[in-house]
Amino acid sequence: MNELAGKVVVVTGAGGGLGEAYARHAASRGAAVLANDVDPAAVAETVEAIVAAGGRAAACAGDISNWSFAQTLIDACLDTFGTITGLVNNAGILRPALLQDVTESDMRRMLEINVLGTAACAQAAVGRMREIGKGGSVLNVASGSQAGDIALGGYGASKGAVASLTYSWAMELRGSGIRMNALSPLAETAMASQNAHLMSIQAAGRDVHYASLPPAQVNAPVVSYLLSDAAAAINGQVVRIAGRQLSYVTHPLIAFPVLEDEWTMEKVADAFANTLETRQQKLGLALSSAQ
Template sequence: MKRILEGKSIVITGAGAGLGAAYARHAARLGARVVVNDVRGEAAETTAEAIRSAGGEAVASAGSVASWDYCGALVDACLTRFGRIDGLVANAGILMHGRLEEMREGELRAMLEVNTLGTAACASHAVKAMLKQDGPAAIVNVASGSQAGDIAIGGYGASKAAVASLTYTWAMELRDTNVRVNAVSPLAHTAMAETNMKFLAQQSASREVVYTTLPQADVNAPVIAFLLSDSSVGINGQIVRIAGDELSYVTHPMIAEPVLKGRWDDGSVAAAFRDALLSRQHRLGLTYAR
């Protein structure tokens, strides 16, 4: 196994279990020194100890990425322990279900604070250190196919759509620097995913992309490792989807054809929808671009 992350110092959030733990263990096997974050201190230490027991280097850091100050302390912990930060995987996230009429303010705020604010806070602190260093550095955010919308996970999808938008923006801002920013849209059998699959199976809605089984979390880890490694220099601002044996990009928002031109008054707008746009509506939910 080629150790493509040899000597890299990497922070991975939400790495006490599931996908984050898989990312951390795989990165360590490839030579990375890892700061393992989780809101549950015991879980973070369990992952870190597993890495150390296998001969790797890891330190645990317990705290919630919903705290901007804690995210700064998390990055500082990497700098203090390993002297630099070469990679960040903003993986920590939570999911709560609820249709529009069932939404609760506290649940929506919690998802936005962990999934969106937490990603932004960690990246903001990390990039300040990365820009002062020599050599390539990488930020890998975690988006989701739910950014395209799905029944009863509007709040979660919105928080992940914001992560996608932040990824595009940061990639533009940093494209002339040593830091690149990408995101992944992973799929794995985790506690969160299993709960979501069971919930969605109960909903009466057709969708083009349907998952009946989920791969193990480890399937996603090589993609994360590649995006953290110097082998991915030149890849910037992309959302990479991993779905079992499928590897692809998720399209960026685009202006769709046809682009109609004219002087838009009440009558011409109505005619445009009747004659051209009504039949060209885009499918709801996650779909394949064809």
């Protein structure tokens, strides 16, 4: 029950839903938690619940899309607990909309919070972890919608960017003792309720669909594991937890290469007609053929 004893973790978006579940579970396993949310009252309730259960926690409210606040947040963790060993980049927003209905303001806000906020907090946390010199674990939050989904183009793009940042920065951090992974969770939350009216048409367009969503708490043990020393060998991965199923989301890959000494329009046409046309990648989140 003390797998995270001695760990100090920042969890963003911890005022409710998945972030609250992550913060409370990490604290129950021995971590000290600095909980962040844009809503001061909500994050205070999370901290009160952790402390009431015998855990250690403090709050730092603020908007992580403000680049300078991200550094303030990480510094507050050191001021409060003396160190930082983990960051859960959970804060994010969802604004579902079909292509013709997407607004500039919604797109900008999703990118500001989901991408820039994640990047700002990761940079600040890794900088302090490097200074301390004892390693650490950064866990970003991606989504299955990065593979594409109806009315989730903007949100999926923001989460695809999070996955790409994770891959790149994990490569940069190899050998440093600092790991960076991403989580692709699934849960019934206030955010998910914004998308509830679209679930049936989304499910009809892809391989993977769910009759119902699990509670947020189902996802929390995976987060605590990835923050722990037991996950020291896991780096640069997008880990998906979807109810009873734990898996990886694959990295982008080069599939079905056709070789030619020199490409002409005619050879390109032949390559598509004879090989590539019948091997197009499935749209949306798909299951691996290797089960």
